[in-house]
Amino acid sequence: MKSFPENFYWGAATASYQVEGGIENTDWAKAARDGRVPVCGLACDHYNRYEADFDLAEDLGHNAHRFSVEWARIEPEDGKFDESAIEHYRAVLQALRARNIEPFITLWHFTLPLWFSEKGGFERKDSPEIFARYCAYVVEKLGDLCNNFSTINEPSVYGSNGWLRGSWPPFKRFALTDMVSITNSGRTFESKANRGIKPLFTWSRVMKNLARANNAAYTSIKKIKPSSNINFVHHVIVFDSNWNPFNKLKAYVANAMWTHKFMKRTKGHYDSIGLNYYFYTQFGDKRKWRKTDMDWNFAPEHIYDALMMLKRYDKPIYISEAGLADATDANRAEYITGQVEGALRAMHDGVDIRSHIYWSLLDNYEWALGFEKRFGLIEVDYTTLERKIRPSAYVYKQIIEANGLIQ
Numbered sequence: 001m002k003s004f005p006e007n008f009y010w011g012a013a014t015a016s017y018q019v020e021g022g023i024e025n026t027d028w029a030k031a032a033r034d035g036r037v038p039v040c041g042l043a044c045d046h047y048n049r050y051e052a053d054f055d056l057a058e059d060l061g062h063n064a065h066r067f068s069v070e071w072a073r074i075e076p077e078d079g080k081f082d083e084s085a086i087e088h089y090r091a092v093l094q095a096l097r098a099r100n101i102e103p104f105i106t107l108w109h110f111t112l113p114l115w116f117s118e119k120g121g122f123e124r125k126d127s128p129e130i131f132a133r134y135c136a137y138v139v140e141k142l143g144d145l146c147n148n149f150s151t152i153n154e155p156s157v158y159g160s161n162g163w164l165r166g167s168w169p170p171f172k173r174f175a176l177t178d179m180v181s182i183t184n185s186g187r188t189f190e191s192k193a194n195r196g197i198k199p200l201f202t203w204s205r206v207m208k209n210l211a212r213a214n215n216a217a218y219t220s221i222k223k224i225k226p227s228s229n230i231n232f233v234h235h236v237i238v239f240d241s242n243w244n245p246f247n248k249l250k251a252y253v254a255n256a257m258w259t260h261k262f263m264k265r266t267k268g269h270y271d272s273i274g275l276n277y278y279f280y281t282q283f284g285d286k287r288k289w290r291k292t293d294m295d296w297n298f299a300p301e302h303i304y305d306a307l308m309m310l311k312r313y314d315k316p317i318y319i320s321e322a323g324l325a326d327a328t329d330a331n332r333a334e335y336i337t338g339q340v341e342g343a344l345r346a347m348h349d350g351v352d353i354r355s356h357i358y359w360s361l362l363d364n365y366e367w368a369l370g371f372e373k374r375f376g377l378i379e380v381d382y383t384t385l386e387r388k389i390r391p392s393a394y395v396y397k398q399i400i401e402a403n404g405l406i407q
């Protein structure tokens with residue numbers, strides 16, 4: 001089987017804070033002002049240039065686009081909503097519709113409004129209700145222009161970076177000893193995180209609250225727009241093992257903790273599943289892997305395993321992100337081809353896949369690593385803000401035209 005069903009969605013994704021620019025009232029902007037993460041500033045100025053960026057996506061054959069709306073723009077103060085932010089996102093949706101590009105909105109992609117983070121964010125018991133109130137407001141206002149809503153992006157990544165590794169706000173680090181440095185994608189830097197055992201317990205509470213937040217948001221959105229397709233976007237790490245039974249047990253536990261636990265906690269509160277795939281790792285592996293610019297194993301075809309892992313939940317799966325950082329663009333086309341191959345194989349083995357959304361449409365702010373890593377199909381010059389389509393984007397276009405592998 002070399003191609004997907006006819007109504008398959010192909011495109012690329014972005015997230016508000018990573019591309020829009022000019023967002024200053026979030027926990028990340030505050031962390032940048034405090035010198036704990038790189039400054040995001042104007043980013044790609046996508047907030048003002050979305051029309052031109054969507055023209056490029058259209059030229060590249062995309063029929064779908066995933067993006068996030070910025071909570072801090074929409075609800076800049078607790079319970080106070082800003083109509084002008086809604087007007088902006090309505091214009092964004094109309095711009096996509098005008099180009100026959102199906103929108104997929106992520107309601108929350110990592111950054112918190114400052115007022116919410118200062119109140120304790122998802123550590124708070126009432127955070128699910130606060131989050132659901134915001135989600136309901138957005139769907140009420142945008143639901144006539146969009147049918148696909150993801151509540152939360154990557155709960156497991158958010159929780160572990162914020163409360164276990166301490167590399168993202170609120171910088172809490174679970175550590176038995178007073179370690180001074182942490183390694184992030186091959187780079188070691190001093191962790192200014194609050195260290196100790198307590199973050200482990202807080203992390204556990206946050207993970208429960210995130211699941212409750214998804215469930216509360218799902219229930220409120222369904223009341224407003226029963227026909228909408230609602231999911232959360234799960235970052236699935238494929239933990240595999242060699243023959244060793246001890247390693248097999250480790251992989252089983254890691255998959256249960258990282259992927260399946262959240263699925264269980266949200267049971268009955270998603271219509272489909274969003275899959276983000278970046279990592280394949282094998283316990284007991286002696287191979288020397290080829291690496292991406294993030295120093296991650298170059299294993300695009302193992303998206304197959306991630307998809308097979310989610311098959312048991314018996315829901316349509318939207319590949320919502322998958323891709324690599326590759327500044328020279330020497331490996332991107334091969335990587336995308338590998339992903340598509342893996343996805344086709346999973347479809348052949350019974351997984352109901354509805355989309356392939358590459359991360360990312362544009363180069364962007366890669367969180368604690370700043371602007372150096374280049375994930376874009378489109379290169380961004382951060383001095384002139386000029387866009388340049390990378391050659392691999394045309395290979396992706398051919399894949400899209402073939403609706404699968406190029407013959």
Ligand code: BGC
Nearest residue numbers: 015153154157235276359366
């Ligand atoms: C996130 C993106 C991020 C990408 C690459 C995903 O975990 O959703 O925001 O840029 O991976 O690291």
